[in-house]
Amino acid sequence: MESFITDVVSKLEAKDLNRSHFVLPSRRAAQAFSKELFQTQTQSFLAPPIQSIEEFIETVSEVKLITNLETIFQFYEVYQEHTNPNKQEPLHQVYNWGQSIIQDFNEIDRYQINADQFFGNLKAIKDLEHWSKSDIKTELVKNYIEFWESLPKYYHELKAKLKSENRAYQGMAYQEAVSNLEKFTNSNDSQFYFIGFNALNTCEENIFQYIVRQQRGEIFWDIDSYLLEEHSAGMFMRNYSKNWSIHSNSALKATTTTYTDRKNIRFYGVSKQIGQAKLVGDLLSEMPRDELQKTALILGDESLLQPILNSLPENINEVNVTMGLPLSSTNLSSLFDTLFKIRSLNQEELHYKILFELIEHPILKKAYQEELFLIRKDLNDNNIVFQSKEAFFKKWNRLDGSLLTILKLSLNNTNSSVNEFLIKCLEIIELLKPHFQEEKLSLEYLYGFKKLFIKLKNLLSKTELIKEFKVFHQIYLDILSSETLDFEGSPYKGLQIMGMLETRALDFESIIITSVNEGILPSGKSQNSFIPFDLKKAYKLPTYKEKDAVYAYHFFRLIQRAKRCHFIYNNSTSGIEKAEKSRFLTQLETFKTPLHSITNYAVSANTGHNKTSLEVVDKTPEMMTQLKSLFANGISPSALTTYIRNPIDFYHRYVLKLQEVDEIEEDISYKTLGTVIHDCLDLLYRNFKGKLLNEADLDHMLKSYPKTMTLLFEERFQEEALRHGRNLIDFEIAKQQVKRFLILEKNLVKDHALKIIELEKKDEKYLEVEGLDFKVKLKGTVDRVDLLNDQLRIIDYKTGKVDLNQLKIPEEWQDFTEDYQYSKAFQVLFYALLKEDSLGEHGETGIISFKNLKSGFMKCGVPKSENNLKELVGEFKIELEALILEILNSEIPFTEKPV
Numbered sequence: 001m002e003s004f005i006t007d008v009v010s011k012l013e014a015k016d017l018n019r020s021h022f023v024l025p026s027r028r029a030a031q032a033f034s035k036e037l038f039q040t041q042t043q044s045f046l047a048p049p050i051q052s053i054e055e056f057i058e059t060v061s062e063v064k065l066i067t068n069l070e071t072i073f074q075f076y077e078v079y080q081e082h083t084n085p086n087k088q089e090p091l092h093q094v095y096n097w098g099q100s101i102i103q104d105f106n107e108i109d110r111y112q113i114n115a116d117q118f119f120g121n122l123k124a125i126k127d128l129e130h131w132s133k134s135d136i137k138t139e140l141v142k143n144y145i146e147f148w149e150s151l152p153k154y155y156h157e158l159k160a161k162l163k164s165e166n167r168a169y170q171g172m173a174y175q176e177a178v179s180n181l182e183k184f185t186n187s188n189d190s191q192f193y194f195i196g197f198n199a200l201n202t203c204e205e206n207i208f209q210y211i212v213r214q215q216r217g218e219i220f221w222d223i224d225s226y227l228l229e230e231h232s233a234g235m236f237m238r239n240y241s242k243n244w245s246i247h248s249n250s251a252l253k254a255t256t257t258t259y260t261d262r263k264n265i266r267f268y269g270v271s272k273q274i275g276q277a278k279l280v281g282d283l284l285s286e287m288p289r290d291e292l293q294k295t296a297l298i299l300g301d302e303s304l305l306q307p308i309l310n311s312l313p314e315n316i317n318e319v320n321v322t323m324g325l326p327l328s329s330t331n332l333s334s335l336f337d338t339l340f341k342i343r344s345l346n347q348e349e350l351h352y353k354i355l356f357e358l359i360e361h362p363i364l365k366k367a368y369q370e371e372l373f374l375i376r377k378d379l380n381d382n383n384i385v386f387q388s389k390e391a392f393f394k395k396w397n398r399l400d401g402s403l404l405t406i407l408k409l410s411l412n413n414t415n416s417s418v419n420e421f422l423i424k425c426l427e428i429i430e431l432l433k434p435h436f437q438e439e440k441l442s443l444e445y446l447y448g449f450k451k452l453f454i455k456l457k458n459l460l461s462k463t464e465l466i467k468e469f470k471v472f473h474q475i476y477l478d479i480l481s482s483e484t485l486d487f488e489g490s491p492y493k494g495l496q497i498m499g500m501l502e503t504r505a506l507d508f509e510s511i512i513i514t515s516v517n518e519g520i521l522p523s524g525k526s527q528n529s530f531i532p533f534d535l536k537k538a539y540k541l542p543t544y545k546e547k548d549a550v551y552a553y554h555f556f557r558l559i560q561r562a563k564r565c566h567f568i569y570n571n572s573t574s575g576i577e578k579a580e581k582s583r584f585l586t587q588l589e590t591f592k593t594p595l596h597s598i599t600n601y602a603v604s605a606n607t608g609h610n611k612t613s614l615e616v617v618d619k620t621p622e623m624m625t626q627l628k629s630l631f632a633n634g635i636s637p638s639a640l641t642t643y644i645r646n647p648i649d650f651y652h653r654y655v656l657k658l659q660e661v662d663e664i665e666e667d668i669s670y671k672t673l674g675t676v677i678h679d680c681l682d683l684l685y686r687n688f689k690g691k692l693l694n695e696a697d698l699d700h701m702l703k704s705y706p707k708t709m710t711l712l713f714e715e716r717f718q719e720e721a722l723r724h725g726r727n728l729i730d731f732e733i734a735k736q737q738v739k740r741f742l743i744l745e746k747n748l749v750k751d752h753a754l755k756i757i758e759l760e761k762k763d764e765k766y767l768e769v770e771g772l773d774f775k776v777k778l779k780g781t782v783d784r785v786d787l788l789n790d791q792l793r794i795i796d797y798k799t800g801k802v803d804l805n806q807l808k809i810p811e812e813w814q815d816f817t818e819d820y821q822y823s824k825a826f827q828v829l830f831y832a833l834l835k836e837d838s839l840g841e842h843g844e845t846g847i848i849s850f851k852n853l854k855s856g857f858m859k860c861g862v863p864k865s866e867n868n869l870k871e872l873v874g875e876f877k878i879e880l881e882a883l884i885l886e887i888l889n890s891e892i893p894f895t896e897k898p899v
Helices: 004-011 027-040 053-061 068-081 091-110 115-129 139-164 170-186 202-213 225-230 232-243 272-285 302-311 331-345 352-359 362-367 369-381 389-395 401-411 418-436 440-462 469-482 533-538 544-561 583-590 621-633 637-645 647-655 670-686 695-716 725-751 820-834 869-887
Strands: 020-024 050-052 191-195 217-220 263-270 295-299 319-321 349-351 386-388 495-499 510-514 564-570 596-603 754-767 776-788 791-798 844-849 857-859
Touching: 004 027, 004 191, 020 027, 020 053, 027 050, 050 053, 053 170, 068 091, 068 139, 068 469, 091 139, 091 170, 091 202, 091 469, 115 139, 115 533, 139 170, 170 202, 191 202, 202 217, 225 232, 225 544, 232 544, 263 272, 263 583, 272 295, 272 302, 272 510, 272 564, 295 302, 302 319, 302 495, 331 352, 331 362, 331 401, 331 418, 331 440, 331 469, 349 352, 349 389, 352 362, 352 369, 352 401, 362 369, 362 401, 362 418, 386 389, 389 401, 401 418, 418 440, 418 469, 440 469, 510 544, 544 583, 583 596, 621 647, 621 776, 621 869, 637 647, 637 820, 637 869, 670 695, 670 725, 670 754, 670 776, 670 791, 695 725, 725 754, 754 820, 754 869, 776 820, 791 820, 820 844, 820 869
Parallel strands: 020 050, 020 191, 191 217, 263 564, 263 596, 295 495, 295 510, 319 495, 510 564, 791 844
Antiparallel strands: 349 386, 754 776, 776 791, 844 857
């Protein structure tokens, strides 16, 4: 394959390189051209200027280009000077809409539009849009009209201010280059060669045409004859061929006919970004070494860079990443996001969430793992939701010196100035550095942020505008979005990873393009501009249609000389990622040439196993020893119902001993709510155990329950946490539930004899199971045992809702220990088994549900059966023994149930 650049260099062999000046679309293209040019030369010569178009424009214009950020500051100074002080907006608001204004100024200048006429038309359109022709105008409408009337003044004053300092924003530099072009060309005798361009703005068109008309240079286009004829990729070049005077006698010619050659093209539909990254790794792993040297991996969505770098296979020895790793994608970025959040919140008290966000950050955990674990444990154990900074640092004053300093720098940001905040960030970077001496990548991250904060500090010293923290934060985010960590690599060796715009003028035998989806390739109708679509069309400014044509050119030009093309798109139907296949792929399929072989693949993103398969764990001898120990030392009803619900959950919790991580309860959980209600009833009834209850006893409890509930909640939560929000609502609901229950009990004792026998008593019972060489110990805590009219009742309190149907036992018991729907009945029968020796003839077991108090005590039993509780317990014991034998059977694995 002969590349476009090789072809151009071969045509330049007869030219005098000492008098040549080469201009290409990008620095990457200029670098590739330099290599090819120097390799073909057999004699020494003076290296000619080889520039990107931006560098060339700066050279011709003889002005100093300024960044968008500097332009915004200059614009704001103009805005302040020429706007009524009573109607001026602060910088943080102007910063948002000002960027769109500057972008529009750029477009107006690059396309050499009469600014006064243009702004007049723009104001007229805005007048119509907001009904300002009405006789009665509101203050809002007046201010709106005034803004559009002021826009030409802002434009001209900004340009005059910059011109007086010999500086310019990009569009202004283009205009200056056009004005200065004749002087520039007369000052030297160079021949100018423009190589690999496509979509040109008006300034570029005028520059190119002027140089060619003066016979001072030549343009080398790169377009296939098939694409030039009628394809959207050739739209711009067809216009140049038709409208440029230099092509009046000879039409613009195609440079190649290779687009229609034999090509192996593959489309891959795969779910989400991670699926694309894994597929890229698989494709690269199958490529031979010599093919990899001629391959480009092009990222439609550049946020895929990190996942792809992590998915590169072992056969990739050399990689050149031309785009750089965005600093905002590094894990250090989120640490500084947290510091900005702490400063923006500006709170004297520490909330546990913001504290966790800081101490749980991977960078800090890696450097200070043990100390940070102790802080987290203390917060969890004491359920600390809020605490003062003074109390926090008093408790943790013993910490490692550098960690304590980092925490103080991070948390003591209340009312700190922008400059103080910057100094603190730089100090934190210096304190972290010694902990990452062996980790080069983390050091690079730290160095990248150090450069960023120094850049901000320098910017701060040049302007008085960045005093508000809100403005500073916006500027930080703006600069962060464009900062990258550059990779070291050879642009001529190994796999080339780049963005779509970096492929300009370059060719590869094999290409892999990711994220070939609508909204990415092409980017769609979104635009950051105040200029309406119709006005852009009238003044021939680029719209989304032209932008689509630019992307079409870059996409289809890459196919021209390629032999193997892999196009990957996201086909996921869920989530917020763009999941519609790009129109470019549809065009390839619809208008494919006879020699194009196109194959579609739907790729599964599964990582080596079927996600729908259920887990099965065989029981090892070590597991059997542990299981026997568990049953010998005591098995609870909740453990057994966990097994009934899902054996894998039982395995995780009781064999592997995996416990849920204790979390701080900012809101009262159902578990805590249930525990407090149980404890409250235990304390209320404790003094009346063993005696017949009367109405006076219940009246006493009704008076004392609010204080008891408050004390119990305050043991678990800070007092402040119960005074507002959802916690206050839950607290009041819990009190109401206890009150309603006590009223129900009071009504009960009016006509019935009620005596409390036991409360929250831990019971145990040994069970001899045939086939086992040890006794199984059953254990459990029964909430309440009482006598109602001399009839024994075993009661389990439930703070959730339970219906009577959940306590019905099937006539056929075989499903009882297999179906979780009988778990409530299983639990109360288990408690009855613990009390088997004292059941008597008329005992009952059941539940009182605090969300179903109208049902009162709900008895467990078999519908329409005359069996008493003792007989039910006998039947239950048979099923329980079968369940125990199943769990202790080494031949029966733990098999996951679909839950």
